[in-house]
Amino acid sequence: MTNIMVIAGKEFKSYLASPIAYIVISVFLVFTGAFFSLVYPFNTFTYIETSIRGFLQPASIIVLLLGPLLAMRLLAEERKLGTIELLMTSPVRDSEVILGKFLGSVGVFLVMLVVTLYYPTMLFIFGDPDPGPIGTGYLGIFLLGCVSLAVGLFGSSLTSNQIVAAVVSGGILLALWFIATAAQYLPQALANTINYFSLSGYFPDFMRGIIDTRGIIYYLSITALFLFLAIHSLENSRWS
Amino acid sequence: MIEVKNLTKYYGKRLAVDNISFKVEKGAIVGFLGPNAAGKTTTMRILTGFLAPTTGEVKVAGYDILTQSLEARRLIGYLPESVPLYTDMTVHGYLEFLARIRGVPSDSLRSRVDEVVEVCHLEEYYDVLIGKLSKGFRQRVGVAQAIVHEPEVLILDEPTIGIDPIQIASTRQLIRELGKERTVLISTHILPEVSMICEHVIIIHEGKIVAEDNIENLSSLISGSRRVRLEVQGSTEQIAERLRQIKGVSRVSYQDPNFIVEYPASLDLRSKIIDAVTQGGFALLSLESMEMSLEDIFLKLTTEEETEEVNG
Numbered sequence: 001m002t003n004i005m006v007i008a009g010k011e012f013k014s015y016l017a018s019p020i021a022y023i024v025i026s027v028f029l030v031f032t033g034a035f036f037s038l039v040y041p042f043n044t045f046t047y048i049e050t051s052i053r054g055f056l057q058p059a060s061i062i063v064l065l066l067g068p069l070l071a072m073r074l075l076a077e078e079r080k081l082g083t084i085e086l087l088m089t090s091p092v093r094d095s096e097v098i099l100g101k102f103l104g105s106v107g108v109f110l111v112m113l114v115v116t117l118y119y120p121t122m123l124f125i126f127g128d129p130d131p132g133p134i135g136t137g138y139l140g141i142f143l144l145g146c147v148s149l150a151v152g153l154f155g156s157s158l159t160s161n162q163i164v165a166a167v168v169s170g171g172i173l174l175a176l177w178f179i180a181t182a183a184q185y186l187p188q189a190l191a192n193t194i195n196y197f198s199l200s201g202y203f204p205d206f207m208r209g210i211i212d213t214r215g216i217i218y219y220l221s222i223t224a225l226f227l228f229l230a231i232h233s234l235e236n237s238r239w240s
Numbered sequence: 241m242i243e244v245k246n247l248t249k250y251y252g253k254r255l256a257v258d259n260i261s262f263k264v265e266k267g268a269i270v271g272f273l274g275p276n277a278a279g280k281t282t283t284m285r286i287l288t289g290f291l292a293p294t295t296g297e298v299k300v301a302g303y304d305i306l307t308q309s310l311e312a313r314r315l316i317g318y319l320p321e322s323v324p325l326y327t328d329m330t331v332h333g334y335l336e337f338l339a340r341i342r343g344v345p346s347d348s349l350r351s352r353v354d355e356v357v358e359v360c361h362l363e364e365y366y367d368v369l370i371g372k373l374s375k376g377f378r379q380r381v382g383v384a385q386a387i388v389h390e391p392e393v394l395i396l397d398e399p400t401i402g403i404d405p406i407q408i409a410s411t412r413q414l415i416r417e418l419g420k421e422r423t424v425l426i427s428t429h430i431l432p433e434v435s436m437i438c439e440h441v442i443i444i445h446e447g448k449i450v451a452e453d454n455i456e457n458l459s460s461l462i463s464g465s466r467r468v469r470l471e472v473q474g475s476t477e478q479i480a481e482r483l484r485q486i487k488g489v490s491r492v493s494y495q496d497p498n499f500i501v502e503y504p505a506s507l508d509l510r511s512k513i514i515d516a517v518t519q520g521g522f523a524l525l526s527l528e529s530m531e532m533s534l535e536d537i538f539l540k541l542t543t544e545e546e547t548e549e550v551n552g
Contacts, residue, residue: 006340017328082324086385089288090341091314238292240251 003092004100011074011104020073024066025112032059036119052129055119056137056207060144064177064199067148068169070108072162074101074153075234079160084237094234098227102153109145113138133209140206143219147199148173150226157233173199176222241266241393241423242287247296249282256282258447259296264440266392269419271438271455272427279447280427281321284397287425288318300393314343317391321398321427323382327371331362331381334370335388342389352388360384360414376407383411387418394418396426400433412437465490466505467530468513469498474522482520486512500530 015021036055078084087097123129155169156162180198183191195201199222202215242264249257257279264270274280285291287298289305289312298305303312326334335353344352357363360380365373370381379399386394399415400408415426415437428434434441435455443451472479476494483492483501488509491502503509510527517524 003341006337010337013333014326014328081326082320082322083326084324085285085290085320085322086318086324086338087341089290089313089316089318090338091310091343092341093310238290240291 003096004103007092007097007100008103008107011101012107015070015104015108018073021070021108024070025108025115028059028062028066028112029115031062032116032119035059052120052123052134052137053207055116056141059116059141060200060203061177063141063145064148064173065170067109067145068152068155068166068173071105071149071152071169072156072166074105075156075230076160076162076165080162088234088238095231098153098157098231098234102150102227102230105149105153106146109149110142113142113145130209133207136206136209136211139211140203140215143206143216143223144199144203146223147176147219147226150223150230151176154226154230154233157230241268241301242425243297243299244283244287245297247283247286247298248294249279249286249291250294251282256447257286257293260444260447260449262442262449262452264423264425266423267421268440269416269424269426269438270440270442271434272425272442272444273429273431273434274427274444275429278429278444280429280444281397283444284318284395284425284427285320288316288395289313290320314389315392317386317389317394319382319386319394319396319399321401323378325370325378325381328369330367330369331365331373331384332357332367334381335384338385339388344389352390356384356388359387361410376403379403379407379411383414392422394422394424394426396424398427398429400428400430465502466507467500467502468510468527469500469530470513470517470527471498471525472517472522473525474520478520479517479522482516482522483513486516488512 032055035058036052038054075084078087088094120129120134123134151172152166152169155167155172156165158168159165176197176199178200180195180201183194183198186194196218199219202212202218205212205215244263245261246259247257247261248255248259260279260283272280272283282291286293287300287305289309292306300312301315303309303315305312326337329337332353335356336349339349339352340346357366360383362377362380362384365377370378373381379402383396383399386396396415400411403411412433415424418424419437426437438455440454441452442449479499480492480494483489483499486501486509488503488507489501490504491500493500493502501509501513510529514524514527
């Protein structure tokens with residue numbers, strides 16, 4: 001456990017020392033802020049609802065795309081610099097390396113989410129929003145972020161090229177997100193099964209304030225699956 | 241301390257290490273000598289657990305590098321050939337991170353880092369980003385990370401490559417000192433370096449061990465015979481004959497336009513050679529000592545040296 005935290009801490013600090021985290025956070029804030037304010041135009045006070053749905057919906061897509069950008073350096077850069085050789089010859093398990101790196105990137109993602117808390121804060125100051133959907137909305141976006149970072153880390157474990165890592169993991173995520181759209185052209189039974197694996201299928205419930213354990217379990221399983229694949233890919237590189 | 245048995249490594253279909261076995265005794269400084277692409281780096285990567293062998297067994301202090309990997313890795317300090325560094329970290333941040341993941345307890349972390357910084361003369365660069373250091377200092381940081389957790393075994397892959405001569409000398413000095421209380425395996429393709437640092441030498445060529453002995457026994461091989469190259473004006477046969485008659489000369493060969501005279505390292509025949517040439521009425525145009533190169537050693541070990549012999 002200490003090894004994981006040491007690696008996570010190191011990754012978190014590396015993010016703060018490099019421009020990528022600031023750029024990703026800025027892009028996220030610009031877009032979500034724009035969407036948030038477009039849903040509540042300042043010239044009218046007749047908004048329909050005091051919720052953060054206007055921010056969550058676009059945020060989910062942005063998180064999906066920014067996760068690979070945040071995670072792409074995690075292992076690809078180590079391979080490029082050769083520092084992977086130090087990590088893999090130190091007395092730490094490959095799983096500790098992967099989990100540490102994952103947690104480090106989740107830490108940065110949490111910082112990003114914490115900064116967005118001023119959207120709901122404004123709602124609480126100027127209105128009377130229902131805290132339920134806001135809470136579950138944040139839970140959903142957090143879980144989606146974990147999925148996105150885990151897939152990104154897996155992509156990063158495959159190559160020493162960060163661009164390739166980001167493109168591969170971005171592709172996997174988009175496929176998982178839009179799989180439901182494709183499934184509607186298939187026979188009903190098959191479509192139902194495929195829908196079960198769709199990242200986007202569970203997200204609306206979180207925005208509505210519904211805690212569906214299936215959704216939570218699905219997001220956590222996908223996260224765990226790709227972390228497992230990343231560990232496997234790291235282990236595999238010893239046998240090349 | 242290190243035990244390698246029938247180690248073989250294939251990269252796909254390419255054979256990199258071909259069934260090698262050797263032992264490194266506790267406290268020894270062993271040189272791993274070979275030309276580029278001989279299999280040195282691959283062997284070291286397997287010893288440190290970075291790569292898995294295709295077949296064969298590696299034990300460090302009795303721990304199998306595959307099945308008891310963490311225990312074995314805990315005992316090893318490793319400097320890879322590329323000197324990998326996190327360029328966005330400061331010298332002390334980098335050393336502290338590696339010390340921690342190698343199990344240095346947090347209460348002695350500071351003192352350990354301070355100690356290796358002092359040993360490697362990095363005090364002035366304590367808070368400097370590694371990316372801003374010159375190549376020589378990066379090398380020192382690399383050595384520092386290898387010893388920060390006080391490993392019993394040090395594995396250094398070409399530690400003097402790519403740094404300037406003054407830094408090479410200080411790095412060698414440092415390795416000798418580190419070797420006083422540790423087992424050290426150091427790879428190099430520089431021949432004199434081995435005799436300067438090591439007590440024992442393993443010579444590897446094309447994935448195979450071609451010689452393994454202590455430095456005294458190998459020194460006859462490495463520096464046992466001395467060679468001079470001379471250019472002389474006159475009849476090749478007559479000159480060769482005169483040179484061959486000098487007492488102590490073991491071999492005379494002719495590589496146009498030079499004669500190469502070989503004699504035991506215990507003798508210095510240079511003045512006698514000059515006398516022999518000039519007294520024979522020939523004009524000596526040049527004379528120089530030849531260093532025995534690594535290639536020469538390999539030629540000696542792997543094939544019969546074939547230079548054009550002068551007839552007679």
